Amino acid sequence: MDNKPNLNSIKPAAFAGMMGRRLKAIATSSAAPVRDLYDYPANRLARELHPSKQYLRVAAIEAHSDDMKTYTLVPDKEKGTAALAWFSAGQYLVIALKVGGKACSRPYSISSSPAETLEGRYRLTIKRVADGTVSNHILDTWTVGTSVLASAPMGDFTYEPLRDAKTVVGVAGGSGITPFYAFAKAIAEGEEDFNLTILYGSRTLEDAVFSEEIKALAAACPRLRLVNVLSDVSKKPKDAEKGFITAALIKKYAPENEPYSVFLCGPQAMYNFVDKELEGLGLRRKFIRHELFGEYFHPENDAAYPENVAESFQLTVRIAGKSQTVACPRDTSLLRAMEAAGINAPADCRSGRCGWCHSQLISGEVFVPASVDGRRQADKLYGYIHPCCTFPLSDVVIDVPPLPYK
């Protein structure tokens, strides 16, 4: 007798029945075409949240000044966008257009609230900037009725309740107020659940667009507060601060005995200044969140930039098997060089973060500033780059994914 554990109690003949069950299951099922992918709820919701493109139209324009306008964008049903994608306050749209026949794109924070998408509108507030090819083009050419090609909402400058403190001190500079306007509305509408005190830096009160609107929201919503911080005034105005957004000022408006998060959105000079100030506050890193840095200029000023780099190089771009060689000055990102040559390459955040421009470096030496190097570790090992924040140090050959066709 065999006392070892064994399988003798199982009949091997059951094997034969296995195929019978399969054949029966197949025989009794429908021969109709298989279910459409977007008939499945998860796929439908994924497409609703992240459409590959949104076709929009300018429905209204509000001029805050000659140099700053808010555009109301509505779905262009004729082109196939029936409804706007939902978003989280703080997210942006990437607008793709052509300037002088050359394709380019820029991210713009949505200044409307998520609830407004249900009413069929996004609002983008755009400010004129020196050498701002796209922004200036928009301000000069968009009229009511203009067709606009936009991405789905994207970006992670959002409030996350399991991560962020219950109170956020917002540091806004110039047009960096736009996501905070969306946050403020979302809080007032009950969509977001946190306290927000915005320190809004501008030269004068006249420059501080949306101040009145946000103050009006705050008047009815005790969770909101806006403090103007004015740099170009001779003395401290009533109900506002004079000077810059310093550590002392943040401390003055932050809660005293509880944690708070600091959210920053503004020009690079503001980040550089306020980041230094924040060092003195001893905040944990998790409580400091930045919106996109924006495009990186002047790599030569970076401490890690090598010496004796030539003025300009040849950039060879391969897309879908076709090759083209263009000039790329050393202080120009590979993406900018492609755009200048009329090459339509993928680009969304333009800040090294979103990864949409992910491309393969075939040959050549490049410089990627560490502060905007959002690549995966293996990307660095295997020679993959984000052209939006990569600069040539020699002649360079890259392979760039084509833009998706559709």
Added chain:
Amino acid sequence: MNQYDVIVVGAGNGGLVAACSVAKAGYKTLLLEKHNLPGGCATSFVRGRFEFEAALHELCDTSTSPEADSVKKIFERLGVSVPLESEETLFRAVCPGEDGFDVRLRTGYDNFLADMEAAVPGCHDSVKALLDLNNVLDDAQDYMAGGSMNPAVLISKYPDFVRAASSSTDQVMNALGIPKKAQQILATYWGYLGVPTDDLNCLHYLSLLAAFVNSAPTMPRHRSHELSLDLVRVFQENGGEIRYNSEVTRFLYDKGACVGVAAGGDVFYAKKIVSNIIPNNVFNRSPADAVGKRDRKLANARELGMTFITFYIGLDAPMEELGIDDYSVFIMNDPDNRKQYNHRLDFGMYVVNCLNKVLPNASPEGTSMLFFTLPIMPGDLPEDLTAQTYKKFKNEFAEKYIRDYERVMGVQIMDHIEELVIATPVTFARYLATPDGCIYGYSNARWDSVVARTVAEPMELRIPNLYFCGGHSVRGDGYPSAYITGAMAADKVIKALKEGK
């Protein structure tokens, strides 16, 4: 110009291995990928100062152990060379409560048996019998690898193989007299296959269990994105051409045979097409008359397999400081895995991985990362979920499970969350474009076990020139299965091309 020997559709794990294999055999190969990255699930993403592994829990069959088999051989044959770090503890299984357990099992035949015996005294011999059954299976599989599958021969020569192949895991464990608690612990990996062990094919489960017992689980040093990029390197070094952002929107046919695809506004032709994408998507992109009635009925009969809710968490404290000791912890609210499955949206069973245990430098100094995996099924998301309620749903779900993890493990992590990304079937539907965001394709439950798939393979999915690989194929779920079916599809393609078919 657009004529190739082979076109591979989809650069997931299976597609990458298939593409590398045929390119290495000297065939002009085009690999088309809808995303702008290779790898499919085998990828990673950066948030703040963390780079999160998107999908991989661990590789099996890759270590330096002489027992390591299939995946190691595939990597060696292709010249895939990625530094892998191994982990000695397979998992810790924690089931609170009187009938529960808290067990760590180590890799290695003797260690595993010793740990099982320590956890459930008296179980050693019966558990050993289960592990030893794997040798019988290997012999039978060698026989079948010769291309023959005569049931009569199998039944007479390999009776235990036939028994395991046609039984559920529970049936076999019961027959061997494995004590109940030992069965419950041994069943822990059911969560990787999505089918409770009262239904899960024993041969399938045993091959997974044996792979982990026989060779240490490993992780690539720089997330599975590194594996994907190394496969792309091999592919390109062998003359392969990969095209990203190029979703195949149509499969093209001539006289009933698949002859090409449309992608990115172009058409491409090839003698053979390998699809790493699920047959459902291929059928939907093919003319109705190209797909045989039997294959359509098969696709309609099949149930979609497991999907996940996952949380990727960056913590601003090291694991030691937080009291996290393990790489892989399976937390269960009931020792019975059928009940875990039934309560899968209510703490039934979930896995929490801390990559820093295997790779101390996986995140910056003073930080650590956690990866929560909740196995769920397509259709489990609330029916009333909308774009507007989605984020709240995700956050409430994550909070619930993080609190449960804190309670069960006696740790505190909530206040240390520096980054948090929550993925659901909607996320997987977005990135993988599979029906309802299923990860591996079809469920391995009931009549669609890997054994049934293998036996039926010669009769199914018979579109001329078209081959399939990936989790939806004959080997079922997991990275190794995808790699193996990629290699199998390539072997068939190469054989057919050599024979001029």
